Amino acid sequence: xxxxxxxxxxxxxxxxxxxxxxxxxxxxxLAAVLYDQGILICxxxxxxxxxxxxxxxxxxxxxxxxxxxxxDQLRIAGIRAADLKGYAYSREDxxxxxxxxxxxxxxxxxxxxxxxxxxxxxxVAEVGAEPGGDQLFHILYDGTVMDEENVTVxxxxxxxxxxxxxxxxxxxxPLDEAVRVTVQALAGPERSIGPSELEAAVLSRTNGRRAxxxxxxxxxxxxxxxxxxPS
Amino acid sequence: xxFFTPGDDPGPSFTELLRRVGLAPPVPTLSPGERxxxxxxxxxxxxxxxxxxxxxxxxxxxxxxxxxxxAIEKVFPADRHSGVAIxxxxxxxxxxxxxxxxxxxxxxxxxxTALSLEGKANTLAQxxxxxxxxxxxxxxxxxxxxxxDTHRRAGRLFEYDLTGGxxxxxxxxxSGSGSLHASTVIKLGYREGMDRGGAVDLAITALFEAAxxxxxxGGPDLxxxxxxxxxxxxxxxxxxxxxxxxxxRFQDLVATLTEREATAPRLPExxxxxGGER
Numbered sequence: 001x002x003x004x005x006x007x008x009x010x011x012x013x014x015x016x017x018x019x020x021x022x023x024x025x026x027x028x029x030l031a032a033v034l035y036d037q038g039i040l041i042c043x044x045x046x047x048x049x050x051x052x053x054x055x056x057x058x059x060x061x062x063x064x065x066x067x068x069x070x071x072d073q074l075r076i077a078g079i080r081a082a083d084l085k086g087y088a089y090s091r092e093d094x095x096x097x098x099x100x101x102x103x104x105x106x107x108x109x110x111x112x113x114x115x116x117x118x119x120x121x122x123x124v125a126e127v128g129a130e131p132g133g134d135q136l137f138h139i140l141y142d143g144t145v146m147d148e149e150n151v152t153v154x155x156x157x158x159x160x161x162x163x164x165x166x167x168x169x170x171x172x173x174p175l176d177e178a179v180r181v182t183v184q185a186l187a188g189p190e191r192s193i194g195p196s197e198l199e200a201a202v203l204s205r206t207n208g209r210r211a212x213x214x215x216x217x218x219x220x221x222x223x224x225x226x227x228x229x230p231s
Numbered sequence: 232x233x234f235f236t237p238g239d240d241p242g243p244s245f246t247e248l249l250r251r252v253g254l255a256p257p258v259p260t261l262s263p264g265e266r267x268x269x270x271x272x273x274x275x276x277x278x279x280x281x282x283x284x285x286x287x288x289x290x291x292x293x294x295x296x297x298x299x300x301x302a303i304e305k306v307f308p309a310d311r312h313s314g315v316a317i318x319x320x321x322x323x324x325x326x327x328x329x330x331x332x333x334x335x336x337x338x339x340x341x342x343x344t345a346l347s348l349e350g351k352a353n354t355l356a357q358x359x360x361x362x363x364x365x366x367x368x369x370x371x372x373x374x375x376x377x378x379x380d381t382h383r384r385a386g387r388l389f390e391y392d393l394t395g396g397x398x399x400x401x402x403x404x405x406s407g408s409g410s411l412h413a414s415t416v417i418k419l420g421y422r423e424g425m426d427r428g429g430a431v432d433l434a435i436t437a438l439f440e441a442a443x444x445x446x447x448x449g450g451p452d453l454x455x456x457x458x459x460x461x462x463x464x465x466x467x468x469x470x471x472x473x474x475x476x477x478x479x480r481f482q483d484l485v486a487t488l489t490e491r492e493a494t495a496p497r498l499p500e501x502x503x504x505x506g507g508e509r
Binding site for chain 2: 049080103
């Protein structure tokens with residue numbers, strides 16, 4: 001009779017966390033910041049069709065980094081949950097906090113019970129009716145939820161980017177400046193990122209019922225000015 | 232949060248998702264031939280013009296001889312570039328509109344792009360068809376669908392029948408109990424490539440004349456300030472006209488008609504036999 005190898009639970013969890021972190025670190029990072037009219041989400045993403053940022057509901061957006069097919073599944077599940085809740089109750093009853101908790105449950109469940117954890121980090125953002133009401137929920141591969149203020153960064157280089165962003169971000173930035181500081185933080189001192197390698201969207205208080213709006217390359221280059229074009 | 236195995240996934244369909252999670256609205260079951268008296272919406276019209284489509288609907292809902300509602304809305308945005316107008320059983324019709332709106336938005340969010348106008352028209356046809364069992368019991372919904380086709384760069388409009396038959400019209404469409412009178416008015420006043428003002432005035436005239444001939448269609452309610460809902464759908468999207476504009480156009484129409492009426496020949500005065508002056 002063969003004895004199964006004993007592996008300590010600490011070791012199992014650590015291995016899984018390392019595995020997930022490595023997967024996430026392979027991709028590019030993503031940042032979300034508050035600006036005067038709402039929330040700006042900006043990601044480094046060379047693809048113009050496989051998106052990292054998308055609309056979930058009227059005032060709620062989703063963003064993910066890591067393995068595309070995994071966070072896309074989560075994105076669709078989120079749209080379904082939100083649309084079903086809005087249909088069964090009312091549109092006002094759909095909120096980011098509840099969605100973030102559901103995501104956390106799923107990710108936590110998969111992290112502890114499945115062979116392979118999801119190699120994703122996700123963001124659920126909700127724009128409030130007033131500037132004080134904006135919310136950023138950052139959820140990790142193991143189901144850890146963080147309620148972030150003002151700024152959050154997802155992905156492998158999150159710490160370095162967040163440190164840069166914390167230095168340049170301030171409250172009440174207009175959109176163009178918010179785009180500039182976010183892209184500069186994503187790029188770091190040694191590189192510059194052009195509009196075609198970026199994906200950006202906003203949740204704006206001024207957009208009516210559906211607050212989500214994508215910012216296209218042309219608009220982005222307008223905001224970034226010359227700093228964007230690689231010289 | 233709903234997750235599905237790949238073979239079981241409802242895809243971008245919201246109605247299918249509702250079925251999978253058991254939230255699909257139930258179909259009413261009456262014994263055959265049995266009817267229930269419920270609110271019905273009446274006249275809606277859609278007219279193509281140079282920039283797109285005008286949709287208009289009166290505000291009356293009736294249950295038999297009763298006016299059950301004086302300010303019901305029958306013209307709704309379906310999404311940014313399309314609108315839906317409903318005639319028939321008010322409850323099921325509004326539920327259908329709500330589901331249709333959700334379906335279009337759900338698809339757009341899941342897929343990342345909006346359905347084509349053709350796709351939207353077919354989706355609505357399926358919804359009307361799935362309402363057929365209810366329609367057999369007197370709960371029929373007969374919508375109009377119109378929109379701006381961003382591929383063809385033109386306004387398009389569709390009529391439906393109770394079985395989900397979908398018919399594209401090139402000039403105008405009407406639905407509901409006053410539709411016969413309304414469409415005659417439009418047919419006579421229609422000109423190819425009309426401008427916005429002309430199309431809106433024609434829609435207003437059509438509704439006024441329908442209300443004049445059909446008791447189930449409501450005219451402008453000057454006492455309460457309730458006017459038909461009128462919307463345009465163009466390349467810049469669905470836009471509902473302000474009540475002020477509709478009111479003003481109605482007043483112009485009423486003034487013209489009053490003037491015409493004043494000069495119209497009168498019936499000769501009749502005197503009753505033996506009822507002379509005393």
